[in-house]
Amino acid sequence: MELGSDSGTASAQPKRLAGRTALVTGSSRGIGAAIARRLASDGARVVLHASKDQARANLIADEICAQGGVADIVLGDLTEGDSAARVVAEAFACHGALDILVLNAGGGSSGRIEDLTVETIDRVLALNLRATILAAAEFARLSQSAQGRIVFISSGMATHGAPGVSVGAAAKAGSEGFMRSLAQELGPRGITCNSVAPGCTRTEMIEGQTWPLAVPPWTALRRLGEPEDIADVVAFLASDEARWLTGLTLAANGGLITTAANILARAK
Numbered sequence: 001m002e003l004g005s006d007s008g009t010a011s012a013q014p015k016r017l018a019g020r021t022a023l024v025t026g027s028s029r030g031i032g033a034a035i036a037r038r039l040a041s042d043g044a045r046v047v048l049h050a051s052k053d054q055a056r057a058n059l060i061a062d063e064i065c066a067q068g069g070v071a072d073i074v075l076g077d078l079t080e081g082d083s084a085a086r087v088v089a090e091a092f093a094c095h096g097a098l099d100i101l102v103l104n105a106g107g108g109s110s111g112r113i114e115d116l117t118v119e120t121i122d123r124v125l126a127l128n129l130r131a132t133i134l135a136a137a138e139f140a141r142l143s144q145s146a147q148g149r150i151v152f153i154s155s156g157m158a159t160h161g162a163p164g165v166s167v168g169a170a171a172k173a174g175s176e177g178f179m180r181s182l183a184q185e186l187g188p189r190g191i192t193c194n195s196v197a198p199g200c201t202r203t204e205m206i207e208g209q210t211w212p213l214a215v216p217p218w219t220a221l222r223r224l225g226e227p228e229d230i231a232d233v234v235a236f237l238a239s240d241e242a243r244w245l246t247g248l249t250l251a252a253n254g255g256l257i258t259t260a261a262n263i264l265a266r267a268k
Contacts, residue, residue, distance in 0.1 A: 013041025016239050018090030020147065021098050023047040023091035025078065025135065026105030028056040030203035030209055031153065034227030035102055036060060038235045040069035042101065047072045047091040051105075054147040067091070078105055078131035079123050094096040100238045102211050103132050106172070110164045121167050135229040136193075140186060148191030149238045153230070154252060156197050176249050183247035192246035194237050199253025201225035220255025229254075 020049045022039045026032040028050040037060070046064060048071055050057040061071035072094045076083040092098040108124035109116070136150055157165045158172035175197050181191040200215040202224045206222045216223050236242050 018043035021045045021095045024102040025049045031227045032104040034231040038231035040064045045070040079126040083136040084131035084134035092142045100149045101139045101207035102151045124167045129174045132175040150193045154195045154197040182245045195249040197251045198230045199256045212249040218257045
């Protein structure tokens with residue numbers, strides 16, 4: 001509660017996502033968990049997703065509920081069959097509505113292309129591209145929201161080449177292209193479709209590794225990203241304030257230098 005500046009009476013500020021339902025894939029840890037927490041704090045009823053291990057999702061759900069939010073959980077390996085579509089359908093069934101779809105689940109093995117098996121390539125493409133398409137298609141079929149939002153969590157690798165991530169880069173770039181075209185298809189319904197490309201972010205995926213320590217000097221803000229940095233960008237895209245933004249990729253990377261010219265300039 002806060003005092004109204006004009007009337008002098010106490011008034012509750014409405015939460016900007018109140019009454020809306022959001023599914024966040026891969027939300028039992030890291031960036032996905034931070035996104036789920038932030039959307040819940042903005043008033044959304046959140047549906048968490050985990051591949052198989054519900055225990056970690058339960059912890060996030062309990063945390064959200066303890067803060068007065070609403071959280072449900074759906075499970076499913078997004079690389080298997082039509083599981084991505086089923087997860088969206090089950091999330092819709094929780095409240096009979098789905099307004100926000102955050103496609104956060106991703107990752108997979110990396111390595112030089114000559115060392116990758118067909119099975120590894122198929123799994124990386126299935127998780128980072130195929131699941132994106134299936135989940136978004138099911139959202140488009142089911143959602144009747146007048147404020148529909150789809151947000152894909154991409155990666156800098158989609159636009160900036162690096163050794164050892166070629167298949168993941170292809171999948172992320174493919175999903176970004178899919179989102180741009182999907183924005184044109186769903187725009188007449190008021191559904192926006194955007195991507196967020198995080199830079200190096202402090203999550204469990206980089207714990208114990210030394211290479212992230214070299215990243216901060218190459219960012220304008222001189223630090224690694226935090227999951228909450230990405231969650232705040234997603235929350236903005238999910239809100240009414242971003243209603244005029246669609247078909248975009250927002251680089252949430254702290255001003256990371258990505259071109260040879262800029263690297264040379266910084267080195268002088």
